[in-house]
Amino acid sequence: MNSGVLIYSGGMDSTTLLYYLLHQNYHLKALSFNYGQRHAKELAAAAAICRKLDVPHQVVDLTAITGLIGGSSLTDPALPVPEGHYTGENMKITVVPNRNMIMLSIAIGHAIALKYDAVAYAAHSGDHTIYPDCRPVFVEAMKQVAGLCDWHPVKIATPFIKMDKGDIAELGLQLGVPFELTWTCYNGRDRHCGKCGACQERREAFFKHGLADPIQYEDFGFK
Amino acid sequence: MNSGVLIYSGGMDSTTLLYYLLHQNYHLKALSFNYGQRHAKELAAAAAICRKLDVPHQVVDLTAITGLIGGSSLTDPALPVPEGHYTGENMKITVVPNRNMIMLSIAIGHAIALKYDAVAYAAHSGDHTIYPDCRPVFVEAMKQVAGLCDWHPVKIATPFIKMDKGDIAELGLQLGVPFELTWTCYNGRDRHCGKCGACQERREAFFKHGLADPIQYEDFGFK
Numbered sequence: 001m002n003s004g005v006l007i008y009s010g011g012m013d014s015t016t017l018l019y020y021l022l023h024q025n026y027h028l029k030a031l032s033f034n035y036g037q038r039h040a041k042e043l044a045a046a047a048a049i050c051r052k053l054d055v056p057h058q059v060v061d062l063t064a065i066t067g068l069i070g071g072s073s074l075t076d077p078a079l080p081v082p083e084g085h086y087t088g089e090n091m092k093i094t095v096v097p098n099r100n101m102i103m104l105s106i107a108i109g110h111a112i113a114l115k116y117d118a119v120a121y122a123a124h125s126g127d128h129t130i131y132p133d134c135r136p137v138f139v140e141a142m143k144q145v146a147g148l149c150d151w152h153p154v155k156i157a158t159p160f161i162k163m164d165k166g167d168i169a170e171l172g173l174q175l176g177v178p179f180e181l182t183w184t185c186y187n188g189r190d191r192h193c194g195k196c197g198a199c200q201e202r203r204e205a206f207f208k209h210g211l212a213d214p215i216q217y218e219d220f221g222f223k
Numbered sequence: 224m225n226s227g228v229l230i231y232s233g234g235m236d237s238t239t240l241l242y243y244l245l246h247q248n249y250h251l252k253a254l255s256f257n258y259g260q261r262h263a264k265e266l267a268a269a270a271a272i273c274r275k276l277d278v279p280h281q282v283v284d285l286t287a288i289t290g291l292i293g294g295s296s297l298t299d300p301a302l303p304v305p306e307g308h309y310t311g312e313n314m315k316i317t318v319v320p321n322r323n324m325i326m327l328s329i330a331i332g333h334a335i336a337l338k339y340d341a342v343a344y345a346a347h348s349g350d351h352t353i354y355p356d357c358r359p360v361f362v363e364a365m366k367q368v369a370g371l372c373d374w375h376p377v378k379i380a381t382p383f384i385k386m387d388k389g390d391i392a393e394l395g396l397q398l399g400v401p402f403e404l405t406w407t408c409y410n411g412r413d414r415h416c417g418k419c420g421a422c423q424e425r426r427e428a429f430f431k432h433g434l435a436d437p438i439q440y441e442d443f444g445f446k
Contacts, residue, residue, distance in 0.1 A: 031291075061287040068254075068283065069332040092374070098332030101372050105328040109292040109321030133372045141368040148361045149324050151315070 003027040004118040004157060005111045007103050008057070010046030012182045012202060013122035016172035017160060021120060022053065023175055030057040031110065033103050035096065036066030036075040038188050045183040052178075060106060072096040074186060081186045086197035087129040094186060094197060100133035101142070104156070108146050111154045119146065120157040126165045126201060136161055165205035173211060180214040194219045226250040227341040227380060228334045230326050231280070233269030235405045235425060236345035239395035240383060244343060245276065246398060253280040254333065256326050258319065259289030259298040261411050268406040275401075283329060295319040297409060304409045309420035310352040317409060317420060323356035324365070327379070331369050334377045342369065343380040349388045349424060359384055388428035396434060403437035417442045 006021065008014045008030040021028055032046040043059050050057035066075050073079035073093045082090045100121070107119040123134040132138060139158050147153040160168055172179060184202045185192040192199050194217035206213040229244065231237045231253040244251055255269040266282050273280035289298050296302035296316045305313045323344070330342040346357040355361060362381050370376040383391055395402060407425045408415040415422050417440035429436040 058291075060291065064284040064287065065329055065332070068281075068329065069336050071336050095373070096332075097335035098328055098372050101328040101368065102325075102332055105321055105324040106288055106291065109288075109319075109325055112320035113292050113294050132374055135371070138368065138371045141364065141371050145324065145361065145364040145368050148358070148364050149321050149356045150318070151355055 001025055001027055002118065003114070003116040004029075004120050005107045005114070005116055006030045007107050007119065007121040008032050008046050008050070010042035010044070010049065010182060011184050012172065012177070012179055013124060013160065013165065013168050015049055015179075015182045016168050016175065016177050017120060017122040018049070018053070018055065019175040019177050020159065020171065022055070027116075028055050029110070029114065029116070030055050031103075031107055032057065032059045033062055033106075034059055035062045035069070035099060035102075037096075038074060038077065038081070039183065039186050041188045042183040045181055049178070049181055052181075062102070065102070069097040069099070069102070081196045083195040084197065084200070086126070086201040088197070091130045091197045095131060098133065100131075100138075104142055104146070108149065108154045112150045112152050115152060116154070118155040118157045120159075122160050122168075123158045124160040124163050124165060124168060126205075130197075165201055166209040169205045169211050169213075170209050182215075189218070191216055191218045193217070224248055224250050225341065226337070226339040227252075227343050228330045228337070228339055229253045230330050230342065230344040231255050231269050231273070233265035233267070233272065233405060234407050235395065235400070235402055236347060236383065236388065236391050238272055238402075238405045239391050239398065239400050240343060240345040241272070241276070241278065242395065242398040242400050243382065245278070250339075251278050252333070252337065252339070253278050254326075254330055255280065255282045256285055256329075257282055258285045258292070258322060258325075261297060261300065261304070262406065262409050264411045265406040268404055272401070272404055275404075285325070288325070292320040292322070292325070304419045306418040307420065307423070309349070309424040311420070314353045314420045318354060321356065323354075323361075327365055327369070331372065331377045335373045335375050338375060339377070341378040341380045343382075345383050345391075346381045347383040347386050347388060347391060349428075353420075388424055389432040392428045392434050392436075393432050405438070412441070414439055414441045416440070
């Protein structure tokens with residue numbers, strides 16, 4: 001049986017990956033990261049879904065490093081979350097410097113300590129435009145380094161790397177993912193705002209594939 | 224002028240690297256990491272030396288992840304620090320899972336946020352036997368990933384990668400490094416124990432090059 005540490009945000013991509021890996025009989029430990037994101041609500045979503053599935057879950061408190069990797073509107077309350085399409089140039093303000101490598105390195109360390117085979121994360125093709133650390137070329141380089149950093153090599157599993165978010169929505173519905181429990185919005189308000197890049201991307205994913213998104217948005221102007 | 228984030232333990236290697244980079248006119252920020260090491264005394268040494276040099280210094284509190292990367296005698300008080308030669312098989316218990324990649328990833332994130340050119344760390348040839356994350360093959364892979372993880376690429380500077388600890392001692396003495404202020408011992412007692420792998424390696428470095436180590440050890444059986 002394969003074993004892995006899953007980097008788990010509580011959003012729709014990593015929740016689908018969680019269901020997918022369980023479907024593949026992975027023995028999993030899920031790690032969520034509190035890096036000072038304003039949408040820390042996602043951490044509660046992650047915890048609730050792991051409880052439902054009886055998957056061990058831990059929130060890693062990285063707030064001690066939030067100030068070191070500043071300059072992103074995801075962590076700095078002084079910077080507004082941009083609205084608009086997620087591929088827009090103005091979305092680059094949502095990049096948290098080296099966030100993925102930091103999360104991966106800790107997850108790899110944990111996998112080594114547990115003697116697990118792999119670390120999984122839900123990088124997908126839709127992220128490439130904005131997020132340099134979701135690109136296949138970054139993932140390939142991380143695979144190299146994860147195989148060299150310890151006497152116990154760790155694999156990096158990114159089964160969604162060639163899929164777009166619509167493919168993930170479709171797969172998730174097939175796997176019975178409770179999308180109504182996931183959290184996507186970069187604003188951490190009561191409901192999903194529907195206008196930030198993350199909400200726009202989520203809406204587009206369901207819409208393009210003719211699927212229904214069970215969450216409720218603040219506005220109803222876009223279906 | 225080059226700018227860099229230095230991973231700075233307060234030991235003799237990274238202190239020599241600090242002096243070396245200042246000698247090369249680097250504009251530096253030094254980061255030390257508290258990952259729950261029993262020799263946290265090194266953090267005070269690092270702070271004191273940075274104050275002396277007027278180099279900005281910050282201790283990053285990673286104690287929230289100590290439990291995730293367990294199994295090392297450097298962080299687990301239940302596991303004794305092994306005595307003997309630093310290349311011995313029994314020294315592998317001092318490896319902290321993926322410690323260097325974790326420190327590097329945070330330092331890279333900080334370098335991106337500061338728009339600095341490079342991250343420097345004092346990997347050297349003597350570490351290769353025990354520590355997989357000091358090997359040139361690991362460093363090369365980290366260089367790749369550090370150039371890809373953000374739109375602002377970061378270089379990894381490891382100028383000591385082909386030197387041994389004796390070469391570093393020699394260089395440090397030329398550069399005026401105050402070795403009496405550095406901390407090396409894996410046990411965090413009042414004085415250096417002289418018997419753990421780290422002390423043995425330090426003693427050997429000075430001894431082989433016919434140099435005097437200004438620190439005092441608990442025992443005096445080895446010169």
